[in-house]
Amino acid sequence: MKYHKLVENAGRPQGFWGKMMIKAMNKGHSELTDWALAHLEIKRNYNALDIGCGGGKTVSKLCKKIGNGKVFGVDFSELCVEKTKKLNKNNIMCGKASILQASVSSLPFEDNKFDVITAVETFYFWPDKLNDLKEVYRVLKSGGKLLLVFEMVKSEDEPHKWDKVEKSLGIEAVSKDGIVDILLHAGYQNIRTYSKSSTGWLCVTAEKE
Template sequence: MHQAVKPQGAAGVFMGWLLESGNAQQNRATVEALEPPPGASVLEIGFGPGHALEMLAKKIPLALVAGLDHSPLMVARAKRRLNGRRGDAALDLRLGEAGDLPFPDEKFDLVFAVNAFHQWPDQERALAEMAGVLKPGGDLVLSIRDFRVEGRFEPAGKGQQTARRAVDMLRELGLQVRQREIVHSPRRATFLVRGRKCGRFED
């Protein structure tokens, strides 16, 4: 399997470093836009080296930092990284599949994924699982990168198409959806797709 989809072995260690530097700008911009309330429980799907979770825990005091990734290498690496670097928050990083989340319903105030949604084999199912573990009133955020010029990794504009599909899927699940575009440079941008789960007493 492609190393970016499931980092493993010696090449996976190298891929971890590449993800860390290549996605740093997108992770920083995404964390700046995430606004969980202090004391929140947050969950990241496909956390890779754990950079976004670390930055988020440094920015806001959290009760629980949780995550799921299907790469044992990335789970081990993110655990090492977050040891002692998450304030007072509890830590729960698990090995697993995005389409089958081993967390209780309505557990999290915020569920998010950075540069991972496009890799999931069953995106509808994964989003339904993410919406299920979200508390009413909580946010599901997908951070999707877009290359503005033809490059080595993917065709220009592919991220925008992926973001459009994500918006449709989240609406289908009954979430209130907003989309924001962050332009990093003439070459790169990030789409932030945010779906809010209606509160218990809202229509």
């Protein structure tokens, strides 16, 4: 029952079990996020965006790397926005962070705003992945980079590893080739993939022309 209730709240956390899911995500994704961020150059004057900010841990990590820039976080879940604001209270008070409730399909930002955009374990839930990637492309600066981070990755060695989660949530694990292909179709270039063999993790960086 506990597993079922937690999984139900993976896409859009709400209520008690949503709070538990957010807590689990902050803890469970921290090492994955650190590993992925090591593959992305983040300068101290950058403007950054974290899509699907969840409990706010990635926003916090980005704030530590950015000096006089700014970090924005967006999430579709009202509860996630609330929890991210709470975790990043000091960053918000000093003007280093701003958190908004919004969908990746319609980002509330002007064109060419961000130097880097991150999305940790959220791509599976995007409603229209190709067009959503184009929307992300719109708000990236020329030369800006997108970082997509995945734990749920299909592999030949373990083809059924994620079957239970996929069925429960109605989502699909990703493949390296599939992510590269959709990024190319969305207009990105200089796509690079990084895998951690011991965990099966995958992160992908892609650049706006």
